Amino acid sequence: MTHDLTPADDAFAARLRAQLPPAAFREVTPGYLEEPRGIFHGQAGLIVAPATVQEVSLVLAEANAARVPVVPYGGGTGLVGGQISPEGPAPLLLSMERMTAIRRVDPRENVLVAEAGAILEDIHSAAAKVNRLFPLSLAAKGSARIGGNLATNAGGVNVLRYGNARDLCLGLEAVFADGRIWHGLTRLRKDNTGYDLRNLMIGSEGTLGVITAAALKLSPVPVQTGVAYVAVPSPAAALDLLALVRDRVGEAVSAFEIISGMSLAFLEEKLPQIRRPFDPAPDWMVLMELGLPAGMDAAAELEAVLAEAWEAELVSDALIAQNAAQGVEFWEVREQIPEANRLIGAVSSHDISLPLGNLPEFIARADQLVAALGPFRINCFGHLGDGNLHYNVFPPKGQAKADWAQHRPAVKDAIYDLVAELEGSMSAEHGIGRIKVEDLERYGDPVKLEMMRAMKQVFDPNGIMNPGAVLRAEP
Known part of the structure; x- marks a missing residue:
């Protein structure tokens, strides 16, 4: 199906301004249009920061009726470009920065309910005040927002024991493309009532709807x-x-x-x-x-x-x-290794996972493949306990990544081909975003991709939700 999307122009902005308070609008500044790796530069016709789920509902209903693309925006820390739109009609960027409330903390139930804009580190602090632990932890915890963590099914350093973001979520509140609010903010451990929309929304990267709040699992603090x-x-x-x-x-x-x-x-x-x-x-x-x-x-x-x-x-x-x-x-x-990597400048970065038993073979063979392509430096590190490696390739010392950028496709293909051969995944914890859309098409199971496209059509028939992320945008 072809989607005829329109930009978030002045007329559309005027309709929203007539229905939302002035505090809901943000100036379009460069910070909203950049991503950490500098691969994409985004655009936005309008930036709106709702304060309630009802305001999110209103914004999405209006965008859907006008066929205006919407890009959900959390902390901007994603590493695969899912939070910005570099092409197509200028979108409405929907920032969650005003929805930061911790709605409930219950140490007896080991549950914390937070709005999607809550900073991950603030959730850690709220849990610690009642002697509990929210174990999702990653280097960007001081700026990453929980809605984005769930939308990308973030991993981090404690997956070995506690699981991914998906495993730490009991229920969600979300708004779908047409403005309907899903009240799925259950605190139940058992709720066997049909298809699990929670797990469908987690990891969907804003392509099916917008997460507005989550019920999160807490754990005892180790003594x-x-x-x-x-x-x-x-x-x-x-x-x-x-x-x-x-x-x-x-x-x-x-x-x-x-x-x-x-x-x-x-x-x-x-x-x-x-x-x-x-x-x-x-x-x-x-x-x-x-x-x-x-x-x-x-x-x-x-x-x-x-x-x-x-x-x-x-x-x-x-x-x-x-x-x-x-x-x-x-x-x-x-935690400072990713920052050092950024300062060096990678030719090609790979967030991959493999069966544990295949990790040593992968590292040995990948090193040989990369060496055959050039005198690169390799920084391999990551979450060995859950099979997730960050296998990143850099230029020789003293040279810039721009001087070796032409080698990126060959390096990436060699690594991902080997990952596929060894029964791994070319995306472990960062998601697909925009940078890995072609890779998903190349390495993803065709039946899974067919089902994903069908679900996208059901949830978002007008194609307004984060077009171009995860799945290729319709022309």
């Missing part, structure tokens, strides 16, 4: 926390170490990150103020965190498991955080 950096001889040894740790403490492994020596080299080059755990850097290291209940000593458990790992020749060096402040310092190293 004992232990953090350690461990030098390992290889990714295969890191996987063996993970198995050993889980055999000893079960699901108390909160995070298990693999970090290459190149990560520390990039930090030294661009962020030298960050204190690095090893000098010189080993080729591979693991950052692990244990979260244990009362009656268990996290430091003692780490010491015991690392002694066993030493005997098995799985580790060559280790640093155990001696206090909470040092644990935060250990995590600061990991």
Whole structure:
């Protein structure tokens, strides 16, 4: 079906201004039209920031009637261009920045209800005030908004223990393209009443509707926390170490990150103020965190498991955080790696996932494929415990990514072809957005794609919701 969309022009803006208060409108400034990687530059005819779900409903109903494209906008931290529209009729950018309320915090139910514009770090703080944990955590937590986290099914460092954003959500309030409000903000753990619209909306990247609020799962705060950096001889040894740790403490492994020596080299080059755990850097290291209940000593458990790992020749060096402040310092190293990458400038970045057993083969073969294409530097790091790697390729030291940009298609295709061969996914936690639409068409299951297009037609027959994201926009 062809969609004849129209821009958010002055006449359309005038209709909205007659129905919404002045506080709902924002000036179109560059910050709304940029994305972190600088691949796309967006456009917007109008920016509206509703304060209530009823205002969101009104805006979408008007946009649908006028066939004006709508781009939902959270914190602007997405890495695949889903939050901006670089082409087509100038859209209405629907910002959630005024819908920030924490509506409910219930430690007995382990539930927190937040509006979609709530900053992730503010949700962490609200949970901590009642001695609870909201475990979704990522480097952009200070600016990412929970609606965007859910719309992209964000992952982060604690997926191994607690799951993705999808696993941390009980219910949603959302508005569909024609303005209808779905009151699905249930706090139930069991609700077996047919098709699960919640899971359909999560990960849909604003292409089916707009999430306006969510009921989120909280967890007990671990009484004992232990953090350690461990030098390992290889990714295969890191996987063996993970198995050993889980055999000893079960699901108390909160995070298990693999970090290459190149990560520390990039930090030294661009962020030298960050204190690095090893000098010189080993080729591979693991950052692990244990979260244990009362009656268990996290430091003692780490010491015991690392002694066993030493005997098995799985580790060559280790640093155990001696206090909470040092644990935060250990995590600061990991959280600053993406910023160092940004400052270096990647030729091609890949957010991929693989079956755990295939990770060592992927890393070895991918390194060989990239080396055959040029003298690139490779920074491989990520969430080893759940199979998610960030395998990023950079120009030689002292050269700019622009000088090597022509190699990006060949590098990307080589990596994604190998991921597909090894039964992985070319999008693990960042989503599809606009940058991976062609990749989804190339590597996605054709039946799944057919069903996705059919669902898009049902939820958004006029094609106004984030056109060009996830699925190719109709001409």
